[in-house]
Amino acid sequence: MTIGRPRAFDTEHALDQAMKVFWRLGYEGASLSELTKAMGINSPSLYAAFGSKEGLFKAVLDHYEMRRHRCTAEILSASTARMAAERLLFGLVDLATDPEEPPGCLFLQGGLSCGPDTQDIPQELAKRRAAWEQALEQRFTRAKETGDLKPTADPAALARYLCVVCNGIAIQAASGTSRDELRQVASLALSAWPD
Amino acid sequence: MTIGRPRAFDTEHALDQAMKVFWRLGYEGASLSELTKAMGINSPSLYAAFGSKEGLFKAVLDHYEMRRHRCTAEILSASTARMAAERLLFGLVDLATDPEEPPGCLFLQGGLSCGPDTQDIPQELAKRRAAWEQALEQRFTRAKETGDLKPTADPAALARYLCVVCNGIAIQAASGTSRDELRQVASLALSAWPD
DNA sequence: CTTCTTATGTAGCGAGCAACACAAAAAGAG
């Protein structure tokens, strides 16, 4: 049993609100006053719980990955590599154009480029995107071993291509391109898939 | 002949230096002290010449488009739509991984997301990206009229797809992906082209 | 030369930033 005055706010809900702010405004554009307002707490509570603005941001990134974990698992556990690619692209289109959440992808909107004292933010985001690309590559390597993909297939190149399309789709979604238009892009992109 | 004390700095060179700063750090991450240091001038000179930080940024965007104008013309004047797509993708790979300049694309790195008082920056960038997409679409509509593309082809969808791939490539380049790896992505993306 | 116009350098403005000091408040442990 924890001792001391109990926390008056729900951590998950606060992270959810902070996530939306970082997502819409980016790391540098999200001021502490904007964050505390959205989270419904004052700054000392924020610092007690997350240490710093950067600490809050990383907690938000974890929260974001956790929320998408089920979706991720569905993609990687598809029966064929082709189906995984389909689920990935069409799933991303839906997520990036979900009207309940900011458009695009937090891993890009969060901070593609930052000031001299904040370079670790873009780096952290790039690291997480790269981890996702590697998970795809491993899935395709497995597909090659089981004969699902031809022996001439290049798992790394396929994973890279899909990530490029995903990032591009997220950018377009953030710029206002509609869900249907992006579905067209996804199916066009899939026509490059080696069968 | 202009009257008064002559300007002591070269505008084009100053814009070039400012461009690199905005490109590396983004609009919000690029502080005025960083900009003036790179441009080799003091802030009053900057404000006399460009009006404001935002004015400087837009001048930099014009400068950026101007510098790429020849490249743009070469793409749009290709003899076939397919060749235009090829020149576009491989040309972008080279530009986005040019060791003489920051990686990626200023139209993305410049400010994908910004704070509440700076929302016009992402909007301005999105507008310029959309204009480029529309130029592509017009090129493909022309190709359809001349029989270069099949009557069933969808110029808007093709242009959108290419822009998605371009944006994705620029993102990957900014994250450190090599030129050769991105060339692989470009040729894979082109295999989706309708022939 | 003097006068006019424009650019430059120094120095500083108010505002907003991230982060914190401090004391009051709310629980469990004894």
Next chain:
DNA sequence: CTCTTTTTGTGTTGCTCGCTACATAAGAAG
């Protein structure tokens, strides 16, 4: 109850931000 521990709200810190006032310097026009 008292004591201890943790959270909360108020108020503020030092700092950097974008921007500018002001006096001086450098050329063209007369």
